[in-house]
Amino acid sequence: MDLNTIESDDIGTAAGQPAVRATAAKKVFIKTYGCQMNVYDSQRMGDALAADGYTATDAIDEADLVLLNTCHIREKAAEKVYSELGRIRDMKAERAIAGREMLIGVAGCVAQAEGAEIIKRSPAVDLVIGPQTYHRLPDVLARVRGGEKIVETDYAIEDKFDHLPQPKRAEVIKRGVTAFLTVQEGCDKFCTFCVVPYTRGSEVSRPVAQIVAEAERLAEAGVREVTLLGQNVNAWHGQGANGEEWGLGRLLFRLAEIPGLARLRYTTSHPRDMDDELISAHRDLPSLMPYLHLPVQSGSDRILKAMNRRHTARDYLALLDRIRAARPDIALSGDFIVGFPGETEADFEA
Structure with missing residues (x-):
């Protein structure tokens, strides 16, 4: 999925005068890989860049800044990024011949996991920025324009949401009547197959007031459906x-x-964080849609233990019974991993 961003004029001075001369607007192209949270993050990066004078473009070859917001959940997804960087490198070289700059940035979970290695493998990349530090994009870009190559993947002390500008109402309206809203990031479960604790960090919950204020702004702009996001959202x-x-x-x-x-x-x-109050919300809230995605990963207790899931197949089935008792019309979906290391035919059939 490609997500775009925002446009404005640069202001210059002439002969030491405060008078201004309009120059070409800076354009940004953001390509998003992976999950819904990356879609949300791309929108918020776009908001930050809008405040820094960038405008959206659907045409990557017109962009002054190309950002790849990446996914690291599967190895193939990460390798796609390097393939795309090779293509963008050639565009950057063509623009340089024409006297036009193109900056290349890698954001998201591949950025967090691989850091400076990205620039080693793809020297055309100008900046690497992790999912906890993208609120610093305007400052990072200023340093890049000064000739630095930047890798910004340390976990921020400050709350990025306190430093991100709010999207303009017109931008929210343009996005439609549905919206994502991140309420929780990271995971403390450390399932043995999963990279999330290493790319998104430990579990962090946004404050109630911050979430409610963002939801109210979305509703005021015409949003009618909000999906709350988190790597382990019910741990919020x-x-x-x-x-x-x-x-x-x-x-x-x-x-x-x-x-x-x-x-x-x-x-x-995660099944372990499905508590009574959340199940009651499914029973009592007409606005809470009768759908739940609740990954189980395996029906074999032996494999679940090897995965460090910390629940059994029986635990999961009992939980489904409780959820269905509260909301009989609920639709359920889940994730299963087939071929987990050590899985036998008996484990598969469990």
Whole structure:
């Protein structure tokens, strides 16, 4: 999926005068790989770049800045990035011959996992920025224009959401009546097959007030369906105004009170974090859609243990019974890994 971004004029000075001369607008092309959170992150990167004077383009060869927002969940996805970088490198060389600059950036989970190795393999890349630091994009780009090659993958001390500009209302309207909203990032489960704890870090939950404010802005701009996102979204926790501890179920009840929000969804969940209050939300909230994606990965307890899933097949089936009892019309989906190392025919048939 390709996501675009934003446009404005650069302002120059002439002969030391404060008067200005309009120059060509800077254009950015963002290509997004992978999950819904990457789509959300690309939109927020676009918002940050809009505030820095960039405009969107659908044409990669017109872009002054090309950003690849990458996925590292599978090896093939990572290799696709290097293939794409080879193609963009040739475009960059052609633009340089014509006297036009093209900066190349790699963001997302491949950036976080491989860091400076990306520039070693693809020297045409100007910047590498991880998913926790993309709020620094304008500052990083200023350093790149000064001749540096930047790798910015340290986990930020500051909350990136406190430093990201809000999207313009017109931009939200253009995106349509559905929207993603990240409420939680990272994972502490350390399943043996999964790279997420190493690319997205440990579990971090956004504050209640921050989430509610963003949801209210989306609703005011005409959004009618919001999907809450997290690598392990039902591990979200926060504090209400009175200091009371909230889980995702309580948050959904609060978001359901926002005028205009007709439909709520969330993804992706872990069976171990599916608590009673969240199940009750499926029973009691008409706006919470009757759908749940709940990965199980294997029906074999031996393989589940090898995966470090910390639940059994029986635990999972009992949980499904509780969910269906609360919401009989719910649609369920899941993920299964076939051919996990050591899996036997008996494990497969379990």
